[in-house]
Structure formats: C-alpha cells, structure tokens
Amino acid sequence: MSFQLLLNVIIAFTWMFLRGIWTGPSFLIGFFWGAVIIFTFRRFFHQRFYLEKIYAIVKLLLIFLRELFKSNIAVIQDVLRPKLKLQPAIFAMPTRLEKDWEITTLSLLITLTPGTLVIDVSDDNSTLYIHAMNTDDIDEVIKDIQHTFEKAIMEVSR
Numbered sequence: 001m002s003f004q005l006l007l008n009v010i011i012a013f014t015w016m017f018l019r020g021i022w023t024g025p026s027f028l029i030g031f032f033w034g035a036v037i038i039f040t041f042r043r044f045f046h047q048r049f050y051l052e053k054i055y056a057i058v059k060l061l062l063i064f065l066r067e068l069f070k071s072n073i074a075v076i077q078d079v080l081r082p083k084l085k086l087q088p089a090i091f092a093m094p095t096r097l098e099k100d101w102e103i104t105t106l107s108l109l110i111t112l113t114p115g116t117l118v119i120d121v122s123d124d125n126s127t128l129y130i131h132a133m134n135t136d137d138i139d140e141v142i143k144d145i146q147h148t149f150e151k152a153i154m155e156v157s158r
Contacts (some may be wrong), residue, residue, distance in 0.1 A: 004050040008034040046090045053156065060152040067113055067148060075114045080135050090119065093128045097148060100125070102153050109149050 015030025042049045098104050107118040115133040137139050
C-alpha cells in the first residue's frame with residue numbers, strides 16, 4: 001500500500017512539473033491521474049489496489065459510528081425507563097481474527113461502544129469474553145459483532 005501511495009504522489013508531482021503549475025488543484029489532478037494509472041497497472045503489484053484498503057478503513061469507521069449511535073440510543077432508553085429491566089450477561093465470543101492488532105482493534109471497538117465491554121481475551125487469542133449491559137439473545141449479539149466489526153476488520157487487514 002505504501003509503495004503505491006508513494007508512486008501516486010510521485011506521479012502527481014511529475015504532473016505538476018510537466019504542467020509548470022505548482023498549485024493544490026494541479027496536485028489533485030495529477031493525483032487523480034496517478035490513481036487511474038496505478039489502477040490500470042494494478043496486476044503488476046503484489047498487493048491489492050491501495051484505494052480499496054482506504055475504502056475498507058472508511059467503511060469500518062462508518063460502521064463503528066453507526067453502532068455507536070445505535071448503542072447510545074439503546075443505553076439512553078435503558079437508563080430513562082422508570083423500572084430497570086436489564087439483563088446483563090457475560091459471554092464468550094469466538095473470533096476468526098489472528099493478528100494481535102486485529103484482536104486489539106476489535107476489543108477497542110466493542111469496549112468503546114456503550115453497553116458492552118471486553119473483559120478478557122483467551123491465551124490463544126481465539127475467544128473474547130464480553131460483558132453486555134442488556135441483552136435478550138447472546139447468539140444474536142455474537143452474530144451482530146461478527147458480521148459488523150469482525151468482518152470489516154478482516155476487509156481492512158486482508
């Protein structure tokens with residue numbers, strides 16, 4: 001990814017040099033054409049096209065913001081009820097993530113989402129132990145985490 005980005009910046013500066021216009025818009029035009037050139041020759045690179053990874057990172061951020069908003073609303077509803085009907089749970093969630101930074105990212109995203117907290121990670125990094133403030137169905141919560149955060153993290157890393 002970094003090689004493709006560096007190559008794109010070099011193409012953008014070459015564009016500015018050949019045009020003789022040293023402005024921001026000229027750089028952006030050169031950067032666009034550099035991205036088109038790199039996309040055209042992407043089969044010669046051993047890694048996937050770098051803008052795909054940037055798209056996956058933005059997608060992960062948007063998923064986190066959506067889940068953050070939904071969980072904030074759920075926690076506010078739980079707190080403002082006249083009678084608390086909470087069903088807290090501690091459960092084990094298996095994960096397909098392998099790298100340490102992937103597991104750390106997943107743990108942080110879960111912990112930053114209100115109403116959930118990662119308590120521990122197993123020694124072999126295959127299971128996360130999670131506390132949920134209010135849950136009706138543990139299997140649904142596990143599937144939700146695996147289909148949102150875990151899937152998005154795998155798109156970024158692989």
